[in-house]
Amino acid sequence: MTLTQTRSAEAPPAAPAEPPAPTPPRRTAFAEGADRLRHAATTEPGRLRIIGALLAALVLGFGAVTAWETTDRASAADDVLTSSQPLSSDAADIYRSLADANTAASSGFLAGGQETAESRARYEKGIRTAADKLVTAAANADPDSPSTPTISKLNRLLPEYKGLVERARTYNRQGFPVGGAYLRYANEKMQQEMLPAAEDLYTKENQRLRSDYGRATPYPWLAIALGTAALAALAWAQRRNYLRTNRILNHGLVAATVTTTAVLLWLLVGHTLARSGLNDSHDHGVRSLTVLNDARIASLKARGNENLTLVARGAETRKVGDETVDAYDYDFERNMDTLAKGLTHARRLADDSTGEKPVAAAVGNMTEWQKRHDAARKQDDNGNYQQALNMVIGPRGTTGECFDNVDANLATALKHEQNEFKSAATDGRDALTGLPVGAAVLAVIGALGAVLGIGRRLSEYR
Amino acid sequence: MLNKARRMRAGLRGWGGVGAMFTACALALLLALLLTCTGSTARTTPDAAPAADTGSNTARNAPNAPNAAPRPGTAHAPGTMAGAAAEAEDCTAPEKQTLSPSDADGPAIEAIKNRPGEKRKLIVGVDQNSYRWGYRNPNSDAGGSGNGGGTRLEGFDIDLVHRIAEDILGDPDAVQFKAIPTAQRIPAIQSGRVDLVVRTMTITCDRLKDVAFSAPYFKTGQQVLAPKTSPVTGYDETLADRRICTAKGSTAYAKLEEDRKSGDLPASTDISTQVPNQLDCLVRLQLGEVDAVVNDGALAASQAAQDPTVELKGDAFTTEYYGVAMKKDADDLVRRVNQILVDWRKDTKNGWQASYDTWLSATLAGDSSKSEPPAPEYLRKS
Structure with a gap:
């Protein structure tokens, strides 16, 4: 790219050297032109014409490349802000709402025939959010993008899952244990097919976000190089002018220098601002958002496993070393570890007190949750199932309260980080506003200035 | 290369088992046909279940295959004194391979009774999915938790568990229920995660190798x-x-x-x-x-x-019989449970019949005679 650009800009002076130009009977237009150029280069007006054309071409080329490179970056920055980041957080929301609905369904089952209005509402909300976000994701995915098959898979599984849960609910109301079997089947579908698909979608959307960042932030080296070259050429032309005529200022050339400098400075400052805004939005927004989303998902998984420990009542076990442990309780502990690590990390990433406060609160909730969970497990291990159940889904002082608090605090933190991201990324994107058009207009003015400035010198030969 | 050979060997190992089983099946069948020469097949008569069970047993012990021959005959006339010794060897009537009832406490029962504080409970593997046998009725209001209840397990098996707990620990509710999938019943007993399994578990010769069974408490097929x-x-x-x-x-x-x-x-x-x-x-x-x-x-x-x-x-x-499964060496517990079963069968007010009427008469067409277990025999001596 760079090579061709440079060569085309320098083509006129290089051209005379190339054609062998013997004296064939019929000469091509190109040879004729080259010949005339060679003739022209031997006289001062001819040289001036060549210099004028070169300067105008350089300035115009600089403007065009600047406009092109910044348009590209501005559109990538716009994608980050308005498309890929929202889609990535939508994908996280899909995962979260699915897991939330599944957890709510298992809580409802634990509560017996009369599931509470809250758990029902929570379940419905989870399903609705997932369905809404899936529509958004589908609308934003190109037909051949890697997310499309995943989205359609989720769209297919969601009604299947809902059907199973509704059957479970109906049988549960009739007092038939086959309701529980349906719920297990639904849970299996969720855990083994839907959540992995949602995770896959999240990964893919994050890749897209990363690649948009990758397109938005690199330095526009070509434009910078061309700008520097144009400035150098202008300086050389003016020095030549001074040496030959002893005139210090040529208005046209000065105008061209000023506009070129302005474009170059605008480009450097604008891009640096955009870059820092975007980097800021990544480091303080996206990174925090990812960590917080992961933590929130871990807390949801932990809650789901806590419920399933009681639903399954020891039906699932796993070998850890020599010990046989409850599979769901084992997973719960792993999820809590992930949550703890995620919260520590999020706290480190939080750069202001507004961002740190909810995370700190969530850490407190989590500690309390673990304490209450241990107490509930102890009851269950002592055979006091009902007491254990009351400590998990009962009316007061439950682990459920702690989970809700963790979730609410993480939601607050996520909202804050989302705003941080938005303002930083908006600053970044806006730093490029007008740059492409401005660069184009200024370059045209600069080129005109160069042509007029040289034209003024040229007119002295008539 | 080495991997490939190993994989091939692993593959062959699997086929070897299948082949041996197949050969054993064929041999047993051939001998059975030769010796009995009767047209009645074991398949359609419900009484032939023990024969079926032993069939699978011998299939897995290829060297014993010739011994399997007389079995279809003995299955039709079970319990003869002459057959008793041989049966103990190669197992024809697994439901009889249990210890005689006794009230005495032994090491297994002592261990349960000595559990400290709140842990002084019988740990029982049950099912929570078998309607009317062991299940969570989501609409029962037992439990008094204020959250709608529906957490208590109930059913025919659960009645028996409460009875055992009352007898051993003096409190019918001194039970810790563990829900166990069908395939996990034996590992759960062997690893000591549960004291006993009361979970519609059929007494079979195969299972007798790993766990001890009580006398049968229910007949089905x-x-x-x-x-x-x-x-x-x-x-x-x-x-x-x-x-x-x-x-x-x-x-x-x-x-x-x-x-x-x-x-x-x-x-x-x-x-x-x-x-x-x-x-x-x-x-x-x-x-x-x-x-x-x-x-x-x-x-x-x-x-x-x-x-x-x-x-x-x-x-x-x-024909299959349900029994309570326990650890293989928990002799005192087996005898105790057998004693409890005897009492349970005798109890007309709150015993077997009452539980049957409560839970099963509706689903099993009212007639309990088809489900009643045979009079127990205790052929296992140690």
Whole structure:
């Protein structure tokens, strides 16, 4: 790219050297032109014409490349802000709402025939959010993008899952244990097919976000190089002018220098601002958002496993070393570890007190949750199932309260980080506003200035 | 290269087992035919179940295969003194291989009684999915938790558990229930995660190698469950090309596998669907993922009770007895449970019959005589 650009800009002076130009009977237009150029280069007006054309071409080329490179970056920055980041957080929301609905369904089952209005509402909300976000994701995915098959898979599984849960609910109301079997089947579908698909979608959307960042932030080296070259050429032309005529200022050339400098400075400052805004939005927004989303998902998984420990009542076990442990309780502990690590990390990433406060609160909730969970497990291990159940889904002082608090605090933190991201990324994107058009207009003015400035010198030969 | 060889060897090992089993089956069948020369096959008479069970047992112990020959005969005339010693050796009537009842406490019972504080409970493996046997009734208001209840387990098996707890620990509620999938029953006992398993568990010779059983407390047999509109008529050739669901680790699957090999079940029958709990089969059946379910009649009936569009097809094609399973060396506990079972059967007010009437008469057509276990025999001496 760079090579061709440079060569085309320098083509006129290089051209005379190339054609062998013997004296064939019929000469091509190109040879004729080259010949005339060679003739022209031997006289001062001819040289001036060549210099004028070169300067105008350089300035115009600089403007065009600047406009092109910044348009590209501005559109990538716009994608980050308005498309890929929202889609990535939508994908996280899909995962979260699915897991939330599944957890709510298992809580409802634990509560017996009369599931509470809250758990029902929570379940419905989870399903609705997932369905809404899936529509958004589908609308934003190109037909051949890697997310499309995943989205359609989720769209297919969601009604299947809902059907199973509704059957479970109906049988549960009739007092038939086959309701529980349906719920297990639904849970299996969720855990083994839907959540992995949602995770896959999240990964893919994050890749897209990363690649948009990758397109938005690199330095526009070509434009910078061309700008520097144009400035150098202008300086050389003016020095030549001074040496030959002893005139210090040529208005046209000065105008061209000023506009070129302005474009170059605008480009450097604008891009640096955009870059820092975007980097800021990544480091303080996206990174925090990812960590917080992961933590929130871990807390949801932990809650789901806590419920399933009681639903399954020891039906699932796993070998850890020599010990046989409850599979769901084992997973719960792993999820809590992930949550703890995620919260520590999020706290480190939080750069202001507004961002740190909810995370700190969530850490407190989590500690309390673990304490209450241990107490509930102890009851269950002592055979006091009902007491254990009351400590998990009962009316007061439950682990459920702690989970809700963790979730609410993480939601607050996520909202804050989302705003941080938005303002930083908006600053970044806006730093490029007008740059492409401005660069184009200024370059045209600069080129005109160069042509007029040289034209003024040229007119002295008539 | 080495890997490949190892994989091949592993593959061959699997086939070796299958081959041995097949050879043993063929040998047993041949000898049985030669010696009895009677036309009555074991398949259609429910009484022949012990023969079926021993069949699978011998199949796994190829060297014993010739001993299997007289068995179909002894199965029809069980309990003769002459047969007793031989039966203890190669197991024909597994339901009799238990210890005589006794009230005495031994090390196993002491260990349970000595559990400290709140842990002083009997730990029992049960099912929470078997309607009317051991299940969570979501609409029962027991528990008094204020959150709608529905957390208590109830059913025929659960009644027995409470009775055992009351007898051993003096409190019917001194029980810690652990829900256990069908295939996990034996490992749960062996690892000591539970003291006993009361979970519609059939007494079989195979299982006797790993755990000890009480005397039988219920009689049932394998039956086919299918939609009312299904062309399946029972355990016969109408099952050709059908998909059958069974619980993993159940006697039903063992029987199907064996019969398909011997040709008693059409070879085109697909028996690959295995689920952790028998009730999951009803889910698969309702979703159209399988065409029929094979299960103990007692459990199949409780599935049918949850869905009026399915029914039991044909008669029971095996005879099986449910027993309480315990650790193999927990002799005192086995004797104690046998004593409890004797009392339970005798108790007319709150015993076996009362539990049957409460839980099972509705699903099993009222007649309890078909389900009553035989008079217990205690042939195991140590």
